[in-house]
Amino acid sequence: MNSTLKTLPDHNGFFVPATPGGHPSGRRRRDVKNFPREFFGGNADDGHGTPSNLGYGGRYVAETLMPLIGEIEAAYDDARLDPAFQARLQELQRDYVGRATPLYFAERLTEHFGGARIYLKREDLNHTGAHKINNALGQALLAQRMGRQRLIAETGAGMHGVAVATIAARLGLGCVIYMGATDIERQQPNVQRMHLLGAEIVPVHSGTATLKDAMNEALRDWVANVDDTFYIIGTVAGPAPYPRMVRDFQSVIGVETREQLLATQGRLPDTLVACVGGGSNAMGLFHAFLDDDVAMVGVEAAGEGLESGRHAASINGGTPGILHGNRTYLLQDDDGQIRDAHSISAGLDYPGIGPEHAYLHDSGRASYVAVTDDEALEAVALCCRREGILPALESAHALHHAGRLAARQEADQIIVVCLSGRGDKDMDTITRHLMPEEAES
Amino acid sequence: MSAPSSTIDTRETDATRHVSTQPGSRLARRFAALGAENRAALVTYVMAGDPDPVTSGDLLARLPAAGADIIELGMPFSDPMADGVAIQRAGQRALANGQTLARTLEMVRDFRQRDEETPIVLMGYLNPLQRFGEDRFLQAAAEAGVDGLILVDLPPEHGAALTARARDLGLARIPLVAPTTPPERLPALLAQGDGFVYRIAFNGVTGSRRLDIAAELESALGDLKRQSPLPVAVGFGVRDGDTAAAIARVTDAVVVGSALIERLAESGPEGALALTRELADSMRSARIGES
Numbered sequence: 001m002n003s004t005l006k007t008l009p010d011h012n013g014f015f016v017p018a019t020p021g022g023h024p025s026g027r028r029r030r031d032v033k034n035f036p037r038e039f040f041g042g043n044a045d046d047g048h049g050t051p052s053n054l055g056y057g058g059r060y061v062a063e064t065l066m067p068l069i070g071e072i073e074a075a076y077d078d079a080r081l082d083p084a085f086q087a088r089l090q091e092l093q094r095d096y097v098g099r100a101t102p103l104y105f106a107e108r109l110t111e112h113f114g115g116a117r118i119y120l121k122r123e124d125l126n127h128t129g130a131h132k133i134n135n136a137l138g139q140a141l142l143a144q145r146m147g148r149q150r151l152i153a154e155t156g157a158g159m160h161g162v163a164v165a166t167i168a169a170r171l172g173l174g175c176v177i178y179m180g181a182t183d184i185e186r187q188q189p190n191v192q193r194m195h196l197l198g199a200e201i202v203p204v205h206s207g208t209a210t211l212k213d214a215m216n217e218a219l220r221d222w223v224a225n226v227d228d229t230f231y232i233i234g235t236v237a238g239p240a241p242y243p244r245m246v247r248d249f250q251s252v253i254g255v256e257t258r259e260q261l262l263a264t265q266g267r268l269p270d271t272l273v274a275c276v277g278g279g280s281n282a283m284g285l286f287h288a289f290l291d292d293d294v295a296m297v298g299v300e301a302a303g304e305g306l307e308s309g310r311h312a313a314s315i316n317g318g319t320p321g322i323l324h325g326n327r328t329y330l331l332q333d334d335d336g337q338i339r340d341a342h343s344i345s346a347g348l349d350y351p352g353i354g355p356e357h358a359y360l361h362d363s364g365r366a367s368y369v370a371v372t373d374d375e376a377l378e379a380v381a382l383c384c385r386r387e388g389i390l391p392a393l394e395s396a397h398a399l400h401h402a403g404r405l406a407a408r409q410e411a412d413q414i415i416v417v418c419l420s421g422r423g424d425k426d427m428d429t430i431t432r433h434l435m436p437e438e439a440e441s
Numbered sequence: 442m443s444a445p446s447s448t449i450d451t452r453e454t455d456a457t458r459h460v461s462t463q464p465g466s467r468l469a470r471r472f473a474a475l476g477a478e479n480r481a482a483l484v485t486y487v488m489a490g491d492p493d494p495v496t497s498g499d500l501l502a503r504l505p506a507a508g509a510d511i512i513e514l515g516m517p518f519s520d521p522m523a524d525g526v527a528i529q530r531a532g533q534r535a536l537a538n539g540q541t542l543a544r545t546l547e548m549v550r551d552f553r554q555r556d557e558e559t560p561i562v563l564m565g566y567l568n569p570l571q572r573f574g575e576d577r578f579l580q581a582a583a584e585a586g587v588d589g590l591i592l593v594d595l596p597p598e599h600g601a602a603l604t605a606r607a608r609d610l611g612l613a614r615i616p617l618v619a620p621t622t623p624p625e626r627l628p629a630l631l632a633q634g635d636g637f638v639y640r641i642a643f644n645g646v647t648g649s650r651r652l653d654i655a656a657e658l659e660s661a662l663g664d665l666k667r668q669s670p671l672p673v674a675v676g677f678g679v680r681d682g683d684t685a686a687a688i689a690r691v692t693d694a695v696v697v698g699s700a701l702i703e704r705l706a707e708s709g710p711e712g713a714l715a716l717t718r719e720l721a722d723s724m725r726s727a728r729i730g731e732s
Contacts, residue, residue: 058599059596059598059599060567060594060595060596060599061522061523061594061596062522062523062593062594062617062619063596063616063617063618063619063621063622063630063641064523064619064620064621064641065621066596066598066619066621066622066626067619067621067622067623067626068621206526206529207519207520207533212520213520215522216520216521216522219522219523220522220523220525223523226621321568321571321572322566322567322568322571322594323520323568324520324522325594330568332568332572334572335541335542335569335572335573336518336542336568336569336570336571336572336573337517337518337519337536337569338519338520338568
């Protein structure tokens with residue numbers, strides 16, 4: 001399990017090209033033997049005057065935060081090589097989180113689509129019901145190691161907030177969760193749960209009152225409380241080292257998947273599919289397979305449709321820019337102002353994407369598609385009826401695309417879908433859309 | 442606290458290193474003149490286009506007569522993560538009324554036609570600049586009569602290239618120094634710094650609390666002064682004449698932002714100008730009888 005925290009050399013936190021201007025040809029790269037594993041980067045001249053050699057990632061934050069983030073990087077690089085830290089992490093992953101999660105053959109979904117075999121990596125079976133706890137646990141242990149007594153976090157769907165509040169309770173640390181007022185309304189069960197766990201919830205009314213605004217507020221809190229506070233970013237975005245650190249803590253998903261499939265099928269999957277907001281469950285699944293001949297597909301939220309402009313698809317409908325400390329694909333207007341994201345799923349409702357995904361896209365190593373609100377709802381219903389599993393709306397985006405792929409592929413092919421979370425938190429939204437008559441009564 | 446310095450690419454900072462207050466620049470002339478008068482500069486921060494282009498342009502033109510020695514002009518950004526609620530709201534008002542980076546530069550150009558001497562420093566975030574095109578922006582800013590840039594989310598680790606290009610065009614890159622900045626980071630920050638140093642008074646976002654720590658500041662500023670020939674401005678939290686005067690005694694410039702923006706929102710340009718006069722008067726009397 002040491003491989004769960006293997007990581008990469010990093011220069012100023014950039015995912016940099018292997019060679020200056022290096023840009024692997026082709027959008028989809030299956031010849032992965034020469035893939036520059038140790039160097040991620042991008043080369044994204046968007047035609048708007050952005051220098052082409054900036055790469056993705058970086059540490060674009062206010063000076064007040066620079067020294068702190070440097071401290072976190074140093075502490076993390078020390079911790080990840082410390083056997084005692086790893087042992088503690090693995091013990092809690094096993095006994096508290098409930099890992100390893102099953103890799104489940106979805107027989108009746110497979111039968112429905114009549115093509116490739118669909119496996120579900122059951123992150124919904126983790127304690128707190130989503131993959132978010134993998135990262136919250138890792139960062140909270142790091143915070144404790146650094147002597148920080150107060151955890152803060154942003155949350156969209158509430159799953160990351162619940163995970164952080166949970167770990168804070170377990171470790172006896174203070175906890176403040178920033179959450180957009182819009183999200184508080186649509187994710188009530190998680191809000192109540194965080195209260196019960198002893199966390200303070202701060203509603204954020206600025207901007208669109210969703211995830212990006214919660215992240216702005218959490219950053220402000222951190223700037224004002226630098227001495228005792230640790231900011232647990234919930235996704236593979238933010239200033240370096242967060243994208244790398246969060247990916248490392250989530251990479252247990254892919255490491256287990258690889259071991260499980262090799263053990264039961266004696267082979268690797270053909271395709272990995274995961275939903276992408278910031279993209280932490282996707283990076284967690286993809287990371288262990290980067291060197292393998294395995295296709296990877298990230299599924300963005302197309303909202304009401306890419307052409308409607310009301311979506312959260314940063315790669316399919318955005319351009320490179322700088323937000324929340326890193327350079328990556330963003331939804332933005334011609335003046336560089338960040339545009340509102342829209343998705344039925346609060347967890348995907350973010351106008352950016354982790355910088356490593358931006359790199360994987362540009363290099364062609366992974367591909368990124370988009371699935372609409374309606375298609376995700378369809379997948380929720382299908383997964384409930386055919387597998388008896390209620391998926392989170394986020395995960396349902398990945399399920400829908402996996403269905404599309406499976407139908408086109410042969411029965412001897414294998415698709416692994418990251419079922420990143422369970423859908424209990426979405427029952428209000430799902431009921432309103434799929435069973436409006438019940439919602440009214 | 443050892444990691445940050447290790448991530449600074451010293452090759453880049455050495456390549457761009459020069460000790461400079463850009464003699465002959467508007468900023469240098471202004472600080473020299475204030476030094477001769479033995480008083481600190483009042484730096485007023487307003488958001489370009491707040492609440493609308495006409496009001497904002499008019500306010501800008503009248504600030505020098507009310508006592509502003511240097512004008513800091515905010516470039517609105519949708520997600521100003523290091524600013525407090527007053528400045529965020531100002532940016533939202535400006536954006537809602539159609540402010541763009543091009544219009545902000547146009548405002549400076551208009552101002553410059555009437556005022557040749559008051560330095561203008563643009564403050565904002567990197568994304569709108571990159572979208573506009575960094576080189577195109579620097580060129581346009583220099584042509585419009587901008588004197589310097591404060592880029593909140595561009596640390597020296599990422600700033601060397603932009604700083605070099607800005608210097609070629611005579612634009613000062615004003616570094617932000619925070620209370621959290623360890624001594625070993627200062628050389629890298631100052632190596633990319635021109636014009637003056639902006640010392641953040643305390644850890645927090647703009648405008649988030651009152652400042653009554655002039656004495657504490659004094660020792661911190663001493664360290665900074667020993668390492669840099671640049672004038673030092675102190676900001677974040679200056680809300681009234683007494684605070685401004687207290688800080689003016691220990692520093693070269695006092696930045697007032699959120700208080701001014703709140704006054705503008707509450708009582709319009711006349712209110713903002715009245716506050717400017719009040720602050721300028723307090724600061725003028727601050728050093729009298731001391732030396």
